[in-house]
Amino acid sequence: MAQSHRQASRRLFEIAEQQQGFFTTKQAKAAGFAENTHPYHFQVGNWIREYRGIYRLALFPMADRPDLVLWALWSRNRDEEVEGVYSHHTALSLYDLSDLNPAKLHMTVPTDFRRNSDIPGILVLHYADLPATDVKMGQGFKFTRPLRTILDLIEAGTVERGVIRQALKQAVDRGLISRQQIRNTRMSGPARKIVEDVLRRVA
Known part of the structure; x- marks a missing residue:
């Protein structure tokens, strides 16, 4: 025993x-x-x-962001697969690409994601079927890659354009986003305009 x-x-x-x-x-x-x-x-x-x-x-050392693992596990499906991917404001803060300090956790879940109980107030859910290439693994949670994060924020329209431009410039300067990646990524006309405007300034 x-x-x-x-x-x-x-x-x-x-x-x-x-x-x-x-x-x-x-x-x-x-x-x-x-x-x-x-x-x-x-x-x-x-x-x-x-x-x-x-x-x-109880005896496991507390990490810096235990909340990210907790709510990732909340998003698991019946097969115990984590479906939630941190995105938008939350993903941007994980890359330290802005001074944003969102009070809530933004998470993208599949379009067929359903819960019988209320969504916890700490979460803001976005619905999209993310390709695996747009997702990065953390320790016990997933989050969107930098370019996807910024494009999501542009499309959502919930962050000032100045913040978007600053985040994009920093991401390019730090090598988190490449020009080739930008060229190969499908995006809306307005998003493409914002991105290319920043690229012209990052010579």
Whole structure:
């Protein structure tokens, strides 16, 4: 029994390690923790309940942005696949491309994404089917690549153009976006105009 528990604990740690210490009830069951043991681990302080069906290992070091992993896990589908991708204002802040400090987390989810319960107030959901090439992996969460992030913000029209231009210039200067990438990317006429205007100034 002790060996079985150690093996389950090791498997759960391996899962949680990839998610900044977080895990779901389904992942705990897959690691070897029977569902009727979950309340015990919560009560004795081994696990911290962060949200319905989502826990964190109490002894795992706290990361800088645990919220990103928590809400990424909230977006998982029935197959335990994370569907949410941080985008727009949130992705821009992750690249440190502006002084924006959004109070809410912007997340893009598939167009067929559905939830039976209310959407948490911390989240602003955008609906789009993102190609894999527009998505980058973080530690336990996904976020849009720089060019996609900026194009999303242009199309949304929720950020001042000056902020957009500054972010695009910094992204090009830092090598996060290449001119070839811009040439090969489909975008609307207004977005293309803004992007090319910035490129002319970044000689």
